[in-house]
Amino acid sequence: MADRYLRWTHTGPGRFLTRRLGLPRPEVLHRWTAERPTLEGGPLLHLTATATEGCGRKELREALDGCGLPVVHGRTDVAHGRTDGEGRVAAVLVDATALGTVAELSGVHASLHPLLRRLAPCGRVVLLGARPAPDDHHQAAAQQALEGFVRSLGKELGRGRTANLVRLAPPARVDSAASTLRFLLSPRSAFVSGQVIEVTAEGHAPGTADGGTTENGDGSGSGEGRRLALVTGAARGIGEQIAGRLAREGAHVLCLDVEQAADDLTRVADRLGGTALPLDITAGDAGARIVEALPDGRLDVLVHNAGITRDRRLVNMPADRWAGVLDVNLASVLRTTDHLLAAGALRGSRVVATASIAGIAGNVGQTNYAASKAGVIGFVRALAPRARAEHATTVNAVAPGFIETKMTAAVPFVIREAGRRMNSLSQGGQPLDVAETVAWLAEPASHAVNGQTVRVCGQSLLGA
Numbered sequence: 373m374a375d376r377y378l379r380w381t382h383t384g385p386g387r388f389l390t391r392r393l394g395l396p397r398p399e400v401l402h403r404w405t406a407e408r409p410t411l412e413g414g415p416l417l418h419l420t421a422t423a424t425e426g427c428g429r430k431e432l433r434e435a436l437d438g439c440g441l442p443v444v445h446g447r448t449d450v451a452h453g454r455t456d457g458e459g460r461v462a463a464v465l466v467d468a469t470a471l472g473t474v475a476e477l478s479g480v481h482a483s484l485h486p487l488l489r490r491l492a493p494c495g496r497v498v499l500l501g502a503r504p505a506p507d508d509h510h511q512a513a514a515q516q517a518l519e520g521f522v523r524s525l526g527k528e529l530g531r532g533r534t535a536n537l538v539r540l541a542p543p544a545r546v547d548s549a550a551s552t553l554r555f556l557l558s559p560r561s562a563f564v565s566g567q568v569i570e571v572t573a574e575g576h577a578p579g580t581a582d583g584g585t586t587e588n589g590d591g592s593g594s595g596e597g598r599r600l601a602l603v604t605g606a607a608r609g610i611g612e613q614i615a616g617r618l619a620r621e622g623a624h625v626l627c628l629d630v631e632q633a634a635d636d637l638t639r640v641a642d643r644l645g646g647t648a649l650p651l652d653i654t655a656g657d658a659g660a661r662i663v664e665a666l667p668d669g670r671l672d673v674l675v676h677n678a679g680i681t682r683d684r685r686l687v688n689m690p691a692d693r694w695a696g697v698l699d700v701n702l703a704s705v706l707r708t709t710d711h712l713l714a715a716g717a718l719r720g721s722r723v724v725a726t727a728s729i730a731g732i733a734g735n736v737g738q739t740n741y742a743a744s745k746a747g748v749i750g751f752v753r754a755l756a757p758r759a760r761a762e763h764a765t766t767v768n769a770v771a772p773g774f775i776e777t778k779m780t781a782a783v784p785f786v787i788r789e790a791g792r793r794m795n796s797l798s799q800g801g802q803p804l805d806v807a808e809t810v811a812w813l814a815e816p817a818s819h820a821v822n823g824q825t826v827r828v829c830g831q832s833l834l835g836a
């Protein structure tokens with residue numbers, strides 16, 4: 373759906389009036405296209421926030437390979453609050469992994485304070501931290517401080533710029549974070565801000581010693597043959613974009629949706645060179661029918677995207693509206709995953725489920741929907757360690773905020789406008805933003821990201 377306000381703010385009168393009246397002026401976000409695949413406006417500046425070296429340049433250089441940006445290793449003069457260099461930068465990566473005391477937080481200030489005016493529109497700030505240690509309250513205080521810092525910075529940056537924190541959980545090394553850094557330091561993460569993403573050391577992609585790093589940095593060309601992906605709810609909206617995004621990197625996509633959507637589904641599958649699978653995901657035999665549709669009995673990527681809303685305040689909500697939403701959005705996710713795990717169809721695979729910020733913040737009229745989406749977050753968190761240990765499979769979720777789809781077009785105007793603007797980027801996201809995030813979690817190289825729920829919400833104020 374078109375955001376007319378955003379377009380108007382980029383006209384002459386719109387620019388004049390927004391400035392005069394102090395209205396939000398959302399940036400036209402730089403999203404990935406084949407013509408503009410990397411961030412623009414300057415190099416990627418790598419700084420270390422502490423006197424002692426954090427990750428090490430060689431490891432970081434390797435991890436940043438594939439960002440497509442020239443990397444400049446800068447110096448921070450902590451004592452004088454200075455960062456070397458001049459001119460625009462497209463992105464800044466601050467290595468704060470060695471941060472162990474509150475006093476050392478001044479290094480974060482010294483790194484970024486002089487730089488922010490040099491950060492290009494739609495630029496990125498990424499902090500690399502360590503998991504707060506349970507047995508070292510000084511380190512834990514300093515590392516936890518980074519979370520508040522990044523979330524505040526994301527709200528301050530403006531002009532389509534974002535800030536995120538990547539945490540290494542020991543003994544993870546920075547190479548485990550390579551796919552995550554590539555994603556965050558690219559136009560693919562245009563609507564992801566204020567997030568804390570933890571990266572662990574365990575887990576490898578099947579058949580690779582190093583976790584299956586990709587050849588060109590966008591998850592494509594793993595060189596392991598064509599991957600097979602299943603996307604539920606693929607006939608339209610976010611699911612259609614996810615299917616398209618996975619096909620873009622060479623996957624064969626099984627596009628699943630209800631029989632009533634068969635025409636749209638066939639159109640999508642044909643366009644992507646995939647296979648249409650008309651099926652109600654709540655059907656008792658859905659798991660078995662999916663297994664039947666797998667040529668080799670296994671799936672590389674499973675995306676639980678199908679979802680419905682049946683909004684009404686609890687006081688007015690009949691049991692069937694409650695049950696329908698819980699069944700499509702949550703129970704079917706568990707049933708299908710359990711069936712595919714038991715059938716051995718998920719080995720070395722990536723499972724990505726779709727939650728919602730409604731499941732984090734709650735919403736009037738959405739007790740059923742929010743319960744189902746909160747349930748998805750619980751499902752992912754609990755299953756992830758076991759799925760990795762027993763099936764070498766990762767299980768993560770995306771939690772979209774306000775995304776421009778038919779679902780949100782049906783929301784009354786005033787609530788829709790509020791939903792669109794109440795985030796750090798002052799606009800709704802596009803289905804592609806969710807698809808890009810799913811595609812990153814689905815990469816073979818994202819083996820070290822597990823059990824996480826990543827919000828794709830432009831840092832919405834809801835549930836923040």
Ligand SMILES: NC(=O)c1ccc[n+]([C@@H]2O[C@H](COP(=O)([O-])OP(=O)(O)OC[C@H]3O[C@@H](n4cnc5c(N)ncnc54)[C@H](O)[C@@H]3O)[C@@H](O)[C@H]2O)c1
Pocket residue numbers: 604605606607608609610611628629630633651652653654677678679680700726727728729771772773774775776777778779780
């Ligand atoms: N649009 C948003 O702003 C937003 C925000 C947060 C979360 N989400 C979630 O993202 C997902 C996609 O949302 P969307 O906006 O694209 O919705 P949409 O209504 O445009 O598409 C959902 C698709 O799921 C399919 N579907 C519904 N029930 C099904 C069933 N039983 N079996 C198989 N397919 C079924 C529908 O036919 C439809 O094609 C949903 O899980 C939704 O809850 C969306």
